[in-house]
Amino acid sequence: MNLTDTEKRIVKALQGCIPLDTLHPFEPIARECGVTEDELLDALRKWREDGLVRRYGAILNHRAVGWTANAMSIWAVPDCDKAGEVARELASFPEVSHCYERATAPDWPYNLFAMIHGLDRGMCEEIAREVSRRTGVTDYRLLFSTVEFKKESLRYF
């Protein structure tokens, strides 16, 4: 995707946090980018439609609101269609995010990954058990996070 310099400036401005000292946060952002507020909001709406912006909103610290369990579920599903079926079941849970099929490696057979968030570990385990039950796929594991070393939004430009 080839972005113009102005578009890169807009991405740079939007990849951070809106200014919190004004009732009209898009105004100073637009000024900073050398565009009008309408032009900024139009670009943002279009990018959201096209999927370049996956979401524009509040990113929560989920642990601060009780979602303390964070499991990376890994599934070995060699059949492509079956992997799609497991992914669909996983995706049906609002507590599941970042569901990807990934490359495997010599000592790593797990090709399907999904983050499962829960109020506690039991909740994560229950969701995985349910997906296993529905699909018949039993070769899966949950890798819970124990220490968070870094969690930031990417700075692209």
Add this chain to the structure above:
Amino acid sequence: MSGIGAQRPQLESLSELDRKLLNLIQDGFPLAHSPYAELARDTGADEKQVFERVRELVRMGVIRRIGGVFDTRQLGFAGTLAALRAPRERIREIADIVTSYSGVSHCYERDDAWNLWFTLAAPSAADIESILEEIRARTGIADALNLPAVRVHKIGVRFGIGEPES
């Protein structure tokens, strides 16, 4: 850096307005000249009150950021999920090396032999490989898992903010 178990949920201190706002603005912050006025209409509160609560939620650390989440690939970057097997007594030292790269946005210790997991974004797959090579050299760990996505099924999550258990 934070031990997962050390964080105390602040659920009890959230008002009903806070919960409504958190549920609304995860999905989308209004793209408008007066976003707080729109949120006020949706929650039955007034604009100033909504503005104050949102600021407070950011100050409390309940909201990390209000902004855009971009599709890394559509922006033209390559990405991967990588992992190392770090000796337990060296894990902090190794995590410091890994997290020193700006392309590493997330890095966690997980309970497995492959105990250090991180996401890595860079302009190209070749750049990713060269960063991993540098990490291998700096840490002295020869083996790393490099697991790029081949298919995306779902990305977003929604954390429902409900009533605290009584």
